[in-house]
Amino acid sequence: MEDRPPLPPFTAETAAQKVRMAENAWNTRDPQKVALAYTPDSAWRNRDLFINGRDEIVEFLTMKWSRELDYRLIKEVWAFRDNRIAVRFAYECRDASGQWFRSYGNENWEFDEHGLMRRRLASINDLRIAESDRLYHWDSCGPRPDDHPGLTELGL
Numbered sequence: 001m002e003d004r005p006p007l008p009p010f011t012a013e014t015a016a017q018k019v020r021m022a023e024n025a026w027n028t029r030d031p032q033k034v035a036l037a038y039t040p041d042s043a044w045r046n047r048d049l050f051i052n053g054r055d056e057i058v059e060f061l062t063m064k065w066s067r068e069l070d071y072r073l074i075k076e077v078w079a080f081r082d083n084r085i086a087v088r089f090a091y092e093c094r095d096a097s098g099q100w101f102r103s104y105g106n107e108n109w110e111f112d113e114h115g116l117m118r119r120r121l122a123s124i125n126d127l128r129i130a131e132s133d134r135l136y137h138w139d140s141c142g143p144r145p146d147d148h149p150g151l152t153e154l155g156l
Contacts, residue, residue, distance in 0.1 A: 004037060004115035008083035015080035018115075019087055023075040024143040031061035039118040046122045068093035068101075072136040074144060076151045078106065085109045090156050092129070092136045100129045104156070 006014035025034050035054040044051035044060075051060050065071060073091040080086065087107045094100045105124035112118045135154050138145050 001114050007115040008111050010080045015077050015085050019075045019077050026073050029065045031058040039116045044120045070094050074151050083111045100131050102127050102129050
């Protein structure tokens with residue numbers, strides 16, 4: 001199996017790198033690309049769904065991004081130790097009717113020795129927002145620009 005650096009055990013610097021890499025990948029909204037960061041037998045809990053393996057990850061993300069339009073995500077390290085990283089995040093998206101949402105959440109990640117995520121536990125809450133309340137303004141389907149504020153800077 002090929003390594004996906006940075007590898008555990010994580011430092012503050014490598015945990016932040018891993019989180020930003022995940023954020024950038026999710027902002028592509030490319031389920032196949034995103035799934036490659038997970039072990040073939042990765043286990044997820046996402047809200048009330050239990051997802052197992054890359055095929056189910058691709059299926060879930062394909063469905064997710066067909067409903068969550070103009071999706072933009074920011075992640076931030078909350079804590080780390082050894083092969084685990086705790087992340088807080090918020091994303092903005094709209095539904096097909098044009099209603100905007102900001103979804104807030106926390107994730108617990110566990111990695112194998114190759115730097116692939118083998119477990120992802122996500123708790124997420126959704127908040128309806130007006131389009132004028134959006135805070136994420138960068139080109140769709142791409143990484144957050146380096147000069148765009150993160151969660152802490154945005155007060156989220």
